Amino acid sequence: MAPTWRPSVVSVVGPVGLFLVLLARGCLAEEPPRFIREPKDQIGVSGGVASFVCQATGDPKPRVTWNKKGKKVNSQRFETIDFDESSGAVLRIQPLRTPRDENVYECVAQNSVGEITVHAKLTVLREDQLPPGFPNIDMGPQLKVVERTRTATMLCAASGNPDPEITWFKDFLPVDPSASNGRIKQLRSGALQIESSEETDQGKYECVATNSAGVRYSSPANLYVRVRRVAPRFSILPMSHEIMPGGNVNITCVAVGSPMPYVKWMQGAEDLTPEDDMPVGRNVLELTDVKDSANYTCVAMSSLGVIEAVAQITVKSLPKAPGTPVVTENTATSITVTWDSGNPDPVSYYVIEYKSKSQDGPYQIKEDITTTRYSIGGLSPNSEYEIWVSAVNSIGQGPPSESVVTRTGEQAPASAPRNVQARMLSATTMIVQWEEPVEPNGLIRGYRVYYTMEPEHPVGNWQKHNVDDSLLTTVGSLLEDETYTVRVLAFTSVGDGPLSDPIQVKTQQGVPGQPMNLRAEAKSETSIGLSWSEVGRTFDPTTAFVVEDLKPNTEYAFRLAARSPQGLGAFTAVVRQRTLQAKPSAPPQDVKCTSLRSTAILVSWRPPPPETHNGALVGYSVRYRPLGSEDPDPKEVNNIPPTTTQILLEALEKWTEYRVTAVAYTEVGPGPESSPVVVRTDEDVPSAPPRKVEAEALNATAIRVLWRSPTPGRQHGQIRGYQVHYVRMEGAEARGPPRIKDIMLADAQEMVITNLQPETAYSITVAAYTMKGDGARSKPKVVVTKGAVLGRPTLSVQQTPEGSLLARWEPPADAAEDPVLGYRLQFGREDAAPATLELAAWERRFAAPAHKGATYVFRLAARGRAGLGEEASAALSIPEDAPRGFPQILGAAGNVSAGSVILRWLPPVPAERNGAIIKYTVSVREAGAPGPATETELAAAAQPGAETALTLQGLRPETAYELRVRAHTRRGPGPFSPPLRYRLARDPVSPKNFKVKMIMKTSVLLSWEFPDNYNSPTPYKIQYNGLTLDVDGRTTKKLITHLKPHTFYNFVLTNRGSSLGGLQQTVTARTAFNMLSGKPSVAPKPDNDGSIVVYLPDGQSPVTVQNYFIVMVPLRKSRGGQFPILLGSPEDMDLEELIQDLSRLQRRSLRHSRQLEVPRPYIAARFSILPAVFHPGNQKQYGGFDNRGLEPGHRYVLFVLAVLQKNEPTFAASPFSDPFQLDNPDPQPIVDGEEGLIWVIGPVLAVVFIICIVIAILLYKK
Secondary structure (H helix, E strand, O other): OOOOHHHHHHHOOOOOHHHHHHHHHHHHHOEEEEEEOOOOOOEOOOOEEEEEEEEEEEOOOOOOEEEEEEEEOOOEEEEEEEEHHHOOOEEEEEEOOOOOOOEEEEEEEEOOOOEEEEEEEOOOEEEEHHOOOOEEEEOOOOOOEEOOOEEEEOOOOEEOOOOOEEEEEEEEEOOOHHHHOOOOEEEOOEEEEEEOOOOOEEEEEEEEEOOEEEEEEEEOOEEEEEEEOOEEEEEEOOOOOEEEOOOOEEEEEEEEEEEEOEEEEOOOOOEOOHHHHHHEOOEEEEEEEEOOOOEEEEEEOOOEEEEEEEEEEEEEOOOOOOOOOEEEEEEEEEEEEOOOOOOOOOOOOOEEEEOOOOOOOOOOOEEEEEOOOEEEOOOOOEEEEEEEEEEEEOOEOOOOOOOOOEOOOOOOOOOEEEEEEEEEEOOOOOEEEEEEEEEEEEOOOOEEEEHHHHHHHHOOOOEEEEEOOOEEEEOOOOOOOOOEEEEEEOOOOOOOOOOOOOOOEOOOOOOOOOEHHHHHEEEEEEEEEEEEEEEOOOOOOOEEEEEEOOOOOEEEEEEOEEEEEEEOOOOOOOEEEEOOOOOOOOOEEEEEEEEEOOOOOEEEEEEEHHHHHHOOOEEEEEEEEEEOOOOOOEEEEEEOOOOEEEEEOOOOOOEEEEEEEEEEOOOOEEEEOOOEEEEOOOOOOOOOOOOEEEEEEOOOOOOOEEEEEEOOOOOOOOEEEEEEEEEEEEEOOOEEEEEEEOOOOOOOOOOOOOOOOOOEEEEEEEEEOOOOEEEEOOOEEEEEOOOOOOOOEEEEEEOOOOOOOOEEOOOOOOHHOOOOEEEEEEEOHHHHHHEEEEEEOOOOOOEEEEOOEEEEEEEEEEEEEEEEEEEEEEEEEEEOOOOOOOOEEEEEOOOOOOOOOEEEOOOOOOHOOOOOOOOOEEEEEOOOOOOOOOEEEOOOOOOOOOOEEEEEEOOOOOOOOEEEEEEOOOOOEEEOOEEEEEOOOOOOOOEEEEEEEEEEEOOOOEEEOOOOOOOOOOOEOOOOOOOOEEEEEOOOOEEEOOOOOOEEEEEEEEOOOOOOOOEEEEEEEEEOOOOOOOOOOOOOOOOOOOOOOOEEOOOOOOOOEEEEEEEEEEEEEEOOOOOOOOOOHHOOOHHHHHHHHOOOOOOOOHHHHHOOOOOOEEEEEEEEOOOOOOOOOOOEEEEOOEEEOOOOEEEEEEEEEOOOOOOOEEEEEOOOOOEEEEOOOOOOOOOOHHHHHHHHHHHHHHHHHHHHHHHHHHHHHH
């Protein structure tokens, strides 16, 4: 239709405006009407119903109307129902009248663009005019009420010849199941099933049966969809809580109803839940950092009402700070304080915190004080302390009080003066000096120096020299050439402190003084270090010495004296020191494990041998973990006393193997573990019941029980069998003792309980048992046995003269006691799935069409109050006949060899077979050729209906043939199929010698050859595992990559232009094992000699490896001076040329010449056993291959290549290593495409230069 122009658009001037107008009108192009659903001719029955459905589409949307004889239909019996915005309409005529309604009806669709018409003819027959096979509604839909979201099924069953097709109408409109996204389905029986029913599904439904004889409508049946309505109620009420200040709490509120209510939270009149974000059914109020108590209201609301519930949150309070402490008494080591409680409510106890102001250590705490007076002891004399008090109640500890600062009293010094030194000023006078004590415990008033030549006498008998508050004094009037012992003490106003350690002085000039500060320090288990200080020297002499080769944990005594040319000085006092302890050097002995019960193991041991203790044993530890556990760290029992030699491991997993070791400890640490002991905990009863317990009533006296074994982790032993407990129930109570059936099979999962009472409820539980007894029982399943069912009806089947089957029956003999409510009939061919019909109680016969040569089976059961009764069965075989139809040819295609064709076909349709097909005859004739056709017989497939194929040989290329097939039964052949004309193509030239040349882990190299006269660029394709690769028609090999290791592959080489008729060649190969998966690792730093170190991967293989080869790959620089990054795998490279070098050694001349070529991969070494480390470029020979020196500044990568088999070319390669190179600040780049030019241009320039020199010499001579 040509576009129309609007005046406003025509006013646009210019070609651009005209183009825009055309574009705009093209986008708004209109479309004439077109029918998408046309009415069909119908044959109805007088008094019945007929409906014609018509629908059209177009732009704008068309309107559909119905006409009769050119006029719009108008009658009380004629009704037009529009749908899809009047673009569709149903013409319904009810009731039908003959011959008044017989006519041709017109469906007219029109819009502003055009109008179209379609016709449908209606024929109306009286009941006595109905032909045989006219559809009949055997069972129509019934009134049904269903709850919304439940499944509703509208039943329908119809009969006729041929079998009628069943469709459905709802409210006089056709039902389209495909438009419901699978929610509405039409079952094979014809029933309409509506899942997740909605209120829109409510309406009047009709079932329509249609075949070639006519159409019949069922009586309408209403489907009502009801919606359950329940007022809201709380299923979980909000709970009140009592929390700490600043605490967090979650309050949950859950309400139910139909419809489900919205739930929100309120605090007073304030909404805590946003109006547009109210959840349905459940709302959790999250409160954080709560300071004050409050009430919170949960509100649930729906269209049926509003309900509320209140939760109270109470915040507890901490105690207040007590009054400032008051000091009531001070001593040198204690302070007594009192305080006021400051709290009206009782407190649990008080806490005192105190700290010395002269020290930076942590606060010290005294807890559980129940009075308001307390003495703090253990303090340092003459020290200032700061003290706080706080109260504690059931909530926690309150804030501290104001602090009080006080000082303890003085005490005699607790330590002696330090670093006491003495030296001779003259032959009779010595000078003594010292340092203050570390703990003076008050103000030092002075010092006393004691000295004597007889140190064995009491100090009170020594000579004494008093000194005021000074750290230096002289003592005179000494005797010459004697040895004096000197000691010093300090005193305060309280008393004297302790004496210092004695020092000795020799009254002889020139003899060195006594070494000072002799100290012994354990350096290790076998050595002690001695150190000291010398007197009167201005240089650093040797002041330390280590005594080695000692025993661990052994005490040694030391004395030290200085020596000079004038003689030996005075010895120091004895210093004692013990060598350090070591870890035990042996584990505990005789470790034994015994399982006392299913969750406990007793572990016992003896200590290590005494000579291996290396110190005092401080304890033992026992380590244990389940075998096969995913957690590699064992559990450990520590701090076992050294006097204990056994321990009970508890809370273990039942029936589990454990690995147990024991370790001895000294203060240094643990010794070695003992040898592991494996022990299994005892069996126990299963802690979990059998899973998925199901029970179903089989009949009036039997119930089948099904289950699965308990969870493996909770079986706690080997399952020996199962017990099924069942007891008769009346209401919710058991009647009589439970009965037990035992099945002594570990893998049993089913049991049938028999000899039960009809229509009786039974409670059934199942339990598994081990050697220790039966375990937990499953949840009870209550099953009601079926009532006594009806017996078998009397059934007979016979063939009618028209060829159909007629089934007749009589009710069961016990129908008088239990009335028959209906029948279920299953019938069909013996070799096909049966059809099922539900028949009324009054029906006594049923007719069904039949095919010759088939056996039909009928099964009939009567339905009573207890369900279906016993089945009666009858079978009838119809004699065979020759086939009435011909086979269905699927197609023909060229085969692998020249001059052959594969012909495929299916047997005749079941209705035309007339028996079992035993063979086929294939007729082949050249198209247009005279004479009889060539016939070939072929046995039929064993499976009825299966596809059959035959390869026809000896046909001529470029010749057309007519192919026909017919089927045979035992009674003879059927008709030939229509001829299929097939023309053979010219003989193709195909590759030959298609083979596998090389096999890797993830790649395979394929190769083939062409005939000498082959010169065609036609591409080929390689197919494997559903994948296809195109191959150039001129190439003779292809590397297939990205395969899976150790996997079987089938490769097919065929011409790309061919399909099934193409010439194919096939080879098979299994890829190599998955080994050498780790890549070689380059060490971050070179070796001591500057060589590169590469750590090779593990070479272990499940198959024999002939040799390992180290392959070096030089990297070429690009023109930009950058080295490429190898992202792939060595197996993605074509290694054919490299593999050829494996069978021969490289000659030196060959090596030299190749160094002048473009760098390419080369073999640097061969090993029969792969070493752990390799040094590339060390210029050594390995297995006959030279490990060439590396070019400085050039980068390399390497990989390992393993030869797995000798007969087949099978290899495995590791990934590439990281790039490496020798250090060179300015390497010469190797540029792609220029390496060869260097060796060509260089010599040429040299020759030209020499020629120029010769010419210059000749010219000069002339």
